[in-house]
Amino acid sequence: MDNIEYVVRxxxxxxxIAVLINCVMSLITLRPKKKVYALLVDVTNxxxxxxxxxxxxxxxxxxxxxxxxxxxxxxxxxVIALRKDGFYxxxxxxxxGVFVNGEQIKKSQRIFNGDVIAxxxxxxxxxxxxxxxxxxxxxxxxxxxxxxxTNLADGNVFRLEGEYVTIGRKKGSNIEISAPYVSRQHAELxxxxxxxxxxxxxxxxxxxxxxxxxYTPMVLENGDVIEIGDFxxxxxxxx
Numbered sequence: 001m002d003n004i005e006y007v008v009r010x011x012x013x014x015x016x017i018a019v020l021i022n023c024v025m026s027l028i029t030l031r032p033k034k035k036v037y038a039l040l041v042d043v044t045n046x047x048x049x050x051x052x053x054x055x056x057x058x059x060x061x062x063x064x065x066x067x068x069x070x071x072x073x074x075x076x077x078x079v080i081a082l083r084k085d086g087f088y089x090x091x092x093x094x095x096x097g098v099f100v101n102g103e104q105i106k107k108s109q110r111i112f113n114g115d116v117i118a119x120x121x122x123x124x125x126x127x128x129x130x131x132x133x134x135x136x137x138x139x140x141x142x143x144x145x146x147x148x149x150t151n152l153a154d155g156n157v158f159r160l161e162g163e164y165v166t167i168g169r170k171k172g173s174n175i176e177i178s179a180p181y182v183s184r185q186h187a188e189l190x191x192x193x194x195x196x197x198x199x200x201x202x203x204x205x206x207x208x209x210x211x212x213x214x215y216t217p218m219v220l221e222n223g224d225v226i227e228i229g230d231f232x233x234x235x236x237x238x239x
Contacts, residue, residue: 037082040066040117040124043163049124056080058119059092072096072120080111087111087128096120101217102188102201116190123164147196149175149226149233158233160196165189167228168201181205181229189220196220196235205229 038051049066057064059077068077074094081088090108091098098105099118111117113128149158158165158175167175170184177186187207190197199217200206206213208227209220220226224235 036129038080038087038129039127040080041127043116043123043125051080051082054082057092059094068119068122070120070122073122074120077119085110087126089117094119102185102199146238147220148236148238150236152225152232152234160189160191163191177228177231179229179231182231186228187226190217198226 036050036052040049040051041047042049053065056066057076057079058066058068058073059075060068060070060073061075064076074092074096076092077094077096078092078098079090081090087110088108089098089100089105089111091105096119100109100111101116102118111126113126115126117124117126147160149160150156151158165174166185166188167173167177168184168186169177169179169182173185182205183201185201187201188199190199197217197219198207198209198214200214205228206215208214209218210225220235222235222237226233226235
């Protein structure tokens with residue numbers, strides 16, 4: 001009798017543990033996911049940083065919501081905030097500034113879907129809602145846009161590699177031009193959905209595309225001629 005009672009107690013204990021485990025697993029699997037209001041996507045490796053709060057801090061400090069180890073990022077660099085009329089990025093007195101589409105913001109600026117935001121040298125693309133997933137899938141499935149810029153003066157060829165190509169007088173630019181009429185950060189080429197887009201940085205002189213100054217980002221086409229200062233380059237695609 002004692003043996004039977006012992007066995008029954010053992011079985012009941014086992015069943016109780018099994019029920020408890022099942023309840024815990026149900027709570028874990030049924031726990032609602034946080035709503036993702038927006039995404040920041042690193043342009044170099046497609047790493048995604050979800051924005052699921054009304055205010056998201058960005059910086060090098062481990063206390064930030066989005067943490068970068070990049071030394072050009074301040075400990076408390078910026079805040080991305082959702083307001084009634086949309087998203088805003090705030091520079092929280094960073095040392096290297098916050099740039100939106102190549103232009104440094106003074107204190108805060110409203111940001112829109114597809115904007116490129118730079119915190120120091122950490123460059124990310126901003127997406128609202130789930131639009132990032134479709135864009136990333138499209139980009140990964142699309143062939144890489146292989147293209148070059150050829151200096152028309154000396155025939156020197158520059159391969160467009162990665163997703164960002166900077167042009168300017170600043171040391172470290174992908175295409176460095178040491179000339180007085182070229183700004184430190186003069187222009188930038190961005191690979192977006194398998195198309196190269198050129199953007200002027202409002203430098204000392206305008207960026208000229210096929211004889212016309214550009215004021216907004218322009219999609220490049222095979223054979224386009226880009227003029228920066230006294231230098232001219234032909235854009236050529238090699239698909």
